[in-house]
Amino acid sequence: MISIEGLIQPFGQRTVLDQVTFTAEDGKVTGFLGPNGAGKSTTMRAALGLISPDGGQCLVDGKPYQTLSSPMTTVGAVLDAKSAHKGRSAYAHLMALAASNRIPRSRVDDVIALTGIDSVKKRRSGSFSLGMSQRLSIAAALLGDPHNLILDEPINGLDPEGVKWVRELCRFYAAQGRAVLLSSHLMSEVALTADNLVIIGQGRILETTTVTDFLNEHSAKSIRVVTSEAAKLRAIFARSPQVQVLPVERQSTDPQEGEVFRIIGAELLQAAQVFAQAQLLVYELVEEHASLEEAYMTLTHPQVQYTSRELPGEAPISYGQAPLPPAGQAIAGYQSNGTQAFPPVANGGANAAGQVNSLRHMSGREMKEGRQ
Structure with missing residues (x-):
């Protein structure tokens, strides 16, 4: 079980997390939803001891992450798909994690087969696509056969088969009585997997509910x-x-x-x-x-930090139905060289919740014994 209790985290003049409280229960997949910059990654990093919040606490199976005697058997995490050393092969990366945490070498072969990266295990991770890097990160998270999983946007870069596999993996782990905390900004994906929903916006919990109750209440x-x-x-x-x-x-x-x-x-x-x-x-x-996505957008729209300007014209081009203009003629709203004819929208500043190399928390030397 993963318990987040009253987290407070300022960043400059802004409060990134404001009394964030929720629980990812054993035997359940908890969907952690919110717009980009809402505080999802920051909350997960706090749960894994990568940042020290100004207030509140995070407990994994009743203990702070820093005090766990066997961190990789207690919780596995995916925070950054590109966290592996670019010069190492997938196999070498997993072997280093296993060796530093006293996990049997046979477990490396197990997770490689489970995540479908056997054919590329000898390739350097720096040459991996985003989808393959995501699979490698998931393999690292599963290495200790943990009781809890924390997955930050795990389907990014995956093909449809990979997305389906991640859904099945989450459901499988929950069915074994384990806790799965899954973050995303896409309600349509989480609704296919999660039992419970935690929705966050601008660092505040907007709602804690179930998929069914959320639809009944908001649609x-x-x-x-x-x-x-x-x-x-x-x-x-x-x-x-x-x-x-x-x-x-x-x-x-x-x-x-x-x-x-x-x-x-x-x-x-x-x-x-x-x-x-x-x-x-x-x-x-x-x-x-109303669909889950529509209800979710209605709830979170006031909390969205980054919004785009609408494209010019009455309706977007429908490919396959509207012909392109003749060569040399600019598309409406764009210049002849393909650049936008209106000023670009400012991004509103850099994201305060940057990613941290997951190897930092995946290789705790305090682990006493491995687990097959």
Whole structure:
């Protein structure tokens, strides 16, 4: 179990972590979600003893990381996919970790096979793609067969097969009664894996819940209607101020396909009865729920630090449907040399929560004995 209790961490004039408190339970995958710069990596580094917060404490199986007698069998972590020495092979990197922590050499072969890097284990890690580097980092995290896993954006750079494998790995570890803390800024990915959700924004915990409860609480029901009688539809609900009739953009401009509307504040059965009485021509009538991603974006949008300026034009180009302009003619919003025709957006400053070489915490010499 990983317990984070009242973490406070300032950085200059800004508070990076403000009373951050949550628990990653045994037997559960806990999704740690938030926009870039929200404090996810800083929290994980604090849990691993890489930084000393000004307030609060982090416990792994009831103890601070610095006091663990067998750190690699207690917790494995992925913080930086490119942490391995670029001049070392994957095999040499894992062997160094195993030797410094008294882990049997046979365990190196086990994690190499488990992560699928056997064919490249003799190659220098500096030549690895981001996806292969990510697999090597996961192999290092699994080396001690730990009871807890802390994974910071573990699917970055992975292909679809690798993403699926990480999901299965997290579920497998949780099913064995272990704790998995998985960070991401993508709700769509975490929702496929996590049991519990911890959502952070600008260093503060916004919500601690389950996937199911989060969707039930934040997603509002609506009715999708496709009709060619837009004026009639609006007139039906004109005297119902609690009902909103919102137009929905669609790619087709064929009037015979009808217009799409989202109705908020009305029940499906009620709407169907009213439409029948009014003899409204309806092509489609279906109840919809907001997706997890939409609910997550609604919750975290006020906390986002880095926002991009909208591209010029009414709608983005849909590749395969809109032809490119003739050679020599600039695309709308861009100059002929391909550069943007409007000023670039400032990045708002460097990220305070930079990555730390994971070898620093993966090779504690205080480990008493290895574990097969």
